[in-house]
Amino acid sequence: MADPGPGPALIELRGVSKIYGAGAAEVRALANVDLRIEAGEFVAIMGPSGSGKSTVMNIIGALDTPTSGTFLFEGVDMTALSRNQLALVRRSFLGFVFQGFNLLARTPAIENVELPLVYRGMVAAERRAIASKALARVGLAGREQHTSSELSGGQQQRVAIARAIVTDPAVLLADEPTGNLDTATSREIMDLVTSLNVDQGITVVMVTHENDIAAYARRIVRFVDGRIESDVANTRAA
């Protein structure tokens, strides 16, 4: 576990609870969770399904807001933000990688990677150049015009990672990034994610339920029943 340094952490959850439903159907997904993640960390969030790991990911990802408690991003309270303000936080600071890749169908790789830049209003020539560079960073130079159906699962996930990092986000959020991939390909993807963390200093927060995938992270946080069960540094990590 990283020591709480001076000044605000990159991500800080203070007493965060999340309750779905109401009355008898009430489900407490998170119960009074405190979590601090510093810039440059590589954190794996683990736990069985229903443990609250996806909920914490959604809150960190500014996709969801806590029922109670505070979520601070670089010391700024995100709790009270509107939908639109959360979208602005996502586009400015966060990059998402999903289990199902979630690329746009029948769309060339380069256009998938360009999409976040399109929404930022960047002109075509500039964003094409930046997107090409991002594809090269994930080892897919020369595959710009391939559509999802023409790429393997691992290549699709690389496109998704390129799309997540094309905006130079502070945090890369990965939700089961290798869930749909075989072991060899999973290893390639995890090597790529690790190098983004180590070489380029991108903070990585990853949800996974596989131990060998979590082993790539330098810190492992385990959730059980909406609470943090353990939070340990992973000394085996490269």
Added chain:
Amino acid sequence: MFFEQLRLALQAIMRNRLRSLLTVLGIVIGVGAVIAMVTIGNGTTARVTADLARLGSNVLFVSPGQFGPGRASADAKPFTLRDVDAMRSQLASVKAVAPLSQKSQTIVYGAQSRTVSISGTDNAYFVAQAWALQQGRFYYDSEVRGGLPVCIIGQTVRKELFGSSDPISRRIRIGSIACETIGVLEAKGQSSFGSDQDDTVVMPIRTFQRRIAGNVDVGRIQVSANDGADTGLVQADIERLLRERRRISIGEEDDFSVRDMKQVAQAQTGTTSMLTGLLGAVAAVSLLVGGIGIMNIMLVSVTERTREIGIRLAIGALEHQVLTQFLVEAVVLSLFGGALGIAVGLALAAAATSALEVPLLIDLKIVILAFAFSAIVGIVFGYFPARRAARLNPIEALRHE
């Protein structure tokens, strides 16, 4: 950014070509119907107006009996040639007074036969109708007085009976008589009531009375006033003269009617434009239905693309950007449908106007209006699905299968 939205919308449309086409079908039909109806209606109105101008606004039709609800014209006393003579000698500022009796009859030439409209009249008829000869001659006075079997034929009759051979001096069998063709009229085309005016044989009124009708009646009298003459005054003169001749006492109603061709044509124009409006309204309803079709498909599209919307929201699309994207998509779709509808409508109108022999008058106002209306349909019916897309919860949208 707007250009980007347009590009995204076009992409989405092109990736679902068949669905897009089916979506806009309602708009295509609606706009097409509006354009076709209005264009055909305008052409017909213009045609009636042109007919009126050609006929001269100074033509009066005199018929026995009264027209209108509750008035029988059958038992009214018919006119005779003496009435025509009296009008010729007593009416001032009149160019031509022509008797006209008509009957439909089968005519035969060689192996060809055809049922046409037979008219009995005299040379004044051609003056009143401003109808010139293409070939041959008009009647000699002696032929008119003696009721000789001589005919002047219309273009359709010439074409159907004689083909490319010369009809002059040929004898056409009409009922019991063999009528010698002495002239061929110029083509006149369809009347504003839709009948072929060239499908006719014209013979002297006495010939018609004796050999075709078997009486001495004159069906109606066509009066052509001098240019610049007041048709109202001429009409009053005719009424006074005929009341006197038919011994109608003061206070009694006329047992004949005098109609100004201008009034007839105006009534016709009024009917046409009312029909145009009515058909246009029906077509506008189909535009509305088309709009609902667009909304339906856009809603399906939003549901189908929930996951895609989730991705877009997750990677930084703002609510208004997703809203704009779907709205632009709906508007592009409906504008595409509008453009297609304009093309279809104009093609239909072109085909119909050439079949009806009316001029093709494209009203740019209506074209622009229909196009603008389809854009509005897109915005109105696209807004609800687009808002639904923009308000999707990104987490649930991403989880959507």
